Amino acid sequence: MKKYSLKSLFLLLMISCLSTACDSFLDRQEDETMTFEKIWQQRSTTMQYFFQVMGYLPNDSQHFYYKPYCGASCEGTCTWNWSSYTLINNGAWNASNMPHDHFNTYYEAIRDCNIFLQNVMSCSDPQALESDLTLWYNCARWARAYYYFLLMRDFGPVFIIGDELMDFSASAEELARPRNTWEECVDYVVSEMEYCASRLPDSHNATYMGCPTSGTALAVISRLKLYSARDLFNGNTTYRTVRNPDGTQLFPQEFDAQKWVESAQAAYAIISTGRYQLYRDNSVDNGENPYANYYGITQKTWNEEIIYAGGGYQNRFTLGVHTSPNTGFGGINYGGWGPTQQQVDAYAMSNGRYPITGYESNGNPVIDAVSGYSTDEFTKEVFSNPFIAYLNLGVPSTGSWLKMYKDREPRFYVSVFYADSPWIASSSVYANVSFCNGANGHLSHDYPKSGYMVNRFFDHTLNSTAGSWGNVTFPSMRLGEIYLNYIESVLECERNGVSGEGIDHSLAIQYWDELRERSGMASITESYSGASTDELIELVRKERQIELAFEDHHYFDTRTWKIAEKTDNGPMYGMNTSAAASGANTANEFWQRTVFETRIFKSNHYLFPFPQRELDRNKQLTQNYGW
Numbered sequence: 001m002k003k004y005s006l007k008s009l010f011l012l013l014m015i016s017c018l019s020t021a022c023d024s025f026l027d028r029q030e031d032e033t034m035t036f037e038k039i040w041q042q043r044s045t046t047m048q049y050f051f052q053v054m055g056y057l058p059n060d061s062q063h064f065y066y067k068p069y070c071g072a073s074c075e076g077t078c079t080w081n082w083s084s085y086t087l088i089n090n091g092a093w094n095a096s097n098m099p100h101d102h103f104n105t106y107y108e109a110i111r112d113c114n115i116f117l118q119n120v121m122s123c124s125d126p127q128a129l130e131s132d133l134t135l136w137y138n139c140a141r142w143a144r145a146y147y148y149f150l151l152m153r154d155f156g157p158v159f160i161i162g163d164e165l166m167d168f169s170a171s172a173e174e175l176a177r178p179r180n181t182w183e184e185c186v187d188y189v190v191s192e193m194e195y196c197a198s199r200l201p202d203s204h205n206a207t208y209m210g211c212p213t214s215g216t217a218l219a220v221i222s223r224l225k226l227y228s229a230r231d232l233f234n235g236n237t238t239y240r241t242v243r244n245p246d247g248t249q250l251f252p253q254e255f256d257a258q259k260w261v262e263s264a265q266a267a268y269a270i271i272s273t274g275r276y277q278l279y280r281d282n283s284v285d286n287g288e289n290p291y292a293n294y295y296g297i298t299q300k301t302w303n304e305e306i307i308y309a310g311g312g313y314q315n316r317f318t319l320g321v322h323t324s325p326n327t328g329f330g331g332i333n334y335g336g337w338g339p340t341q342q343q344v345d346a347y348a349m350s351n352g353r354y355p356i357t358g359y360e361s362n363g364n365p366v367i368d369a370v371s372g373y374s375t376d377e378f379t380k381e382v383f384s385n386p387f388i389a390y391l392n393l394g395v396p397s398t399g400s401w402l403k404m405y406k407d408r409e410p411r412f413y414v415s416v417f418y419a420d421s422p423w424i425a426s427s428s429v430y431a432n433v434s435f436c437n438g439a440n441g442h443l444s445h446d447y448p449k450s451g452y453m454v455n456r457f458f459d460h461t462l463n464s465t466a467g468s469w470g471n472v473t474f475p476s477m478r479l480g481e482i483y484l485n486y487i488e489s490v491l492e493c494e495r496n497g498v499s500g501e502g503i504d505h506s507l508a509i510q511y512w513d514e515l516r517e518r519s520g521m522a523s524i525t526e527s528y529s530g531a532s533t534d535e536l537i538e539l540v541r542k543e544r545q546i547e548l549a550f551e552d553h554h555y556f557d558t559r560t561w562k563i564a565e566k567t568d569n570g571p572m573y574g575m576n577t578s579a580a581a582s583g584a585n586t587a588n589e590f591w592q593r594t595v596f597e598t599r600i601f602k603s604n605h606y607l608f609p610f611p612q613r614e615l616d617r618n619k620q621l622t623q624n625y626g627w
Contacts, residue, residue, distance in 0.1 A: 036115070040120070042123075046120060046125070053116045053140045053143060061314060064076075065322070070550060071084070071085035071337070072599075073558050074567045075343050076337065077340055077597065078337050079445060079448060080446075090600060091600025091601070096612045100154075101611055103610065104611070106147040109144075110144055110148070111161075113147070116136075116140050117140055141195065145188075145196070146220060149220055156624060159180055160180045175618070176619055177620055178244040178248070182250060183252060186224060190224065193220050194217070196214070197214045200212060200213050200216070202215065210309060210311075216308040218269055222267045226488070226560075227556070229262070231561060232606055234252060234256060236253075240253055242622060244620070257492075260492040261503060264486055267482050267489060271479070276482075280293050281300070290411075290521075297480070298456055298475060307479065310474060310476035313473050315469060315471055316457075321335075324423065324453075325417075325447070326447070335453050339452045339549075340572050341450060344416055344418075346542060347411060348521065348542075348546070350372075351407075351522065354368065356373070377403055377404040381400065381403050381406060383398065383401065383406050385401075385413055386413055387455075391461070393430075393460070395422050399420065399421065400420075409519065409520070411519050416452055416453075417454070420586050423441075425463060425464045425465050426460075426463035435590070436581035436587050438582050439582055439583060439585060447577065450573075450596055456549070476551075476552070484547065486511060487512050488541070490508040491533055509525060512540070512543070515547060516543075541557070544557060565601055569601035570599065571595040571599075572595065572596060572598070573595055574594060575590050576591070604625055609624055610623055
């Protein structure tokens with residue numbers, strides 16, 4: 001079903017043929033010409049069509065909600081039995097049983113965009129300012145290109161319809177069309193985003209806050225060019241047989257190192273504008289407190305690091321209730337979104353080194369001896385949780401906890417809630433939480449299967465038990481991501497022996513140091529003196545996994561790096577949540593690395609299959625590899 005904003009409702013009542021989603025993009029609809037003539041005669045109805053067009057954009061603050069991206073990679077787990085996670089993780093999905101099917105929805109959105117783009121500037125209402133109409137046009141054009149990007153990251157190359165208004169009085173055979181190649185799709189989206197970047201404003205006033213800006217367009221280009229340079233879409237010979245009916249090969253078969261140059265330049269194009277800054281909370285320790293700085297990225301609305309907030313300014317309720325434990329001390333709590341043990345292990349130590357370098361066949365970690373991580377990881381020791389201390393809400397910050405959690409980097413304490421810790425709903429409402437079976441954090445199916453819970457999106461300063469959840473502008477695109485895009489791309493240029501304007505190793509390391517210093521970390525060259533280019537590439541992948549944790553990146557990173565068969569396949573570890581206890585007690589049996597789920601990821605799972613109903617209607621549509 002289509003996703004509409006409340007502001008669209010008047011338009012939907014007036015245009016009943018758009019109020020019901022089609023079963024297929026190729027299904028016929030009644031002729032809408034006469035209805036549309038009246039729309040463009042009034043500013044109010046033209047504006048509401050604009051809201052209709054933008055209403056398909058995903059709400060990224062709810063990316064864990066019926067979407068697979070945060071629960072189907074080694075980063076995290078979601079307890080809710082939604083098909084978006086379970087089908088992918090169980091390997092039970094196919095073209096007729098889709099976990100997350102937006103194929104038809106986004107093509108409906110593209111068609112609505114085309115209708116709007118061809119009519120908005122003809123609005124005849126004298127109250128319709130040309131400046132507003134022009135802004136709506138450019139925002140809708142950005143949205144159309146973004147919908148293609150969203151399709152491409154799931155399906156790979158799709159078919160581009162350009163400005164064409166599909167004639168739904170035609171037969172399915174006449175409407176059928178083949179997929180464009182990956183390069184054609186990339187070129188189209190990039191050219192459209194370049195157009196938007198040159199015409200959208202750098203920022204918006206309160207009326208249009210949250211709409212795309214010129215920087216948002218550049219950020220999409222950066223992300224797409226990064227994906228396009230990585231192994232999945234750059235010389236992936238596994239896809240050599242995926243061709244259109246006329247024999248056209250859809251995926252590039254020759255590796256092109258120059259794509260890394262283009263990726264680096266696309267990231268630098270945003271950085272060099274100087275419009276965005278890494279967020280620092282200057283009200284705390286003159287901006288030098290790593291806990292305030294990293295936590296503030298998701299707490300300070302419209303902060304200077306955010307390039308785009310998918311969903312805009314909104315109440316934190318849905319995000320909050322799914323990341324707070326059902327402890328029984330009041331409020332609504334469905335906490336079931338948690339980091340895996342693999343994600344917990346990924347965080348660095350306070351000295352900047354990553355402690356776990358791999359795993360033995362039984363799941364035991366291989367420890368970097370230089371990192372300072374205890375080989376006796378399940379022994380308890382009294383130490384302070386510095387994030388709780390930073391909050392300064394009168395909640396005890398010292399406890400007897402596993403050495404596993406001692407002396408970790410600041411982003412760990414901000415992001416990961418571990419058992420036996422006090423969950424803080426406000427300065428006056430807090431309680432220690434146990435995720436043992438029958439304990440206060442595991443009273444129903446709403447508990448984190450891994451025994452850990454995502455912490456960084458909850459506002460601990462407000463009393464959620466009294467209904468105060470706060471607001472959020474989710475960092476869908478932010479400068480930290482762009483820095484990491486640039487660093488990875490520059491290092492890949494070095495590895496592949498290519499260079500170009502804006503490719504600067506020292507600048508890449510400078511950006512890396514800024515990211516780590518913002519979060520209280522030593523520079524990468526200090527922590528890993530003498531690291532080779534290959535080693536630095538692996539390290540920046542780790543940095544990306546931590547810095548962008550739970551922001552809807554790692555799912556696509558493991559796939560475009562083409563490593564998901566290793567990282568997202570097989571046993572997923574956490575603590576032993578089947579151990580029985582009551583209240584806030586945690587049984588000794590809880591503290592062991594335990595497989596909570598065994599996932600299946602095969603070579604054909606890197607991309608979604610095209611829905612079978614579309615293949616049945618569009619005989620020129622070629623299915624993806626292995627489906």
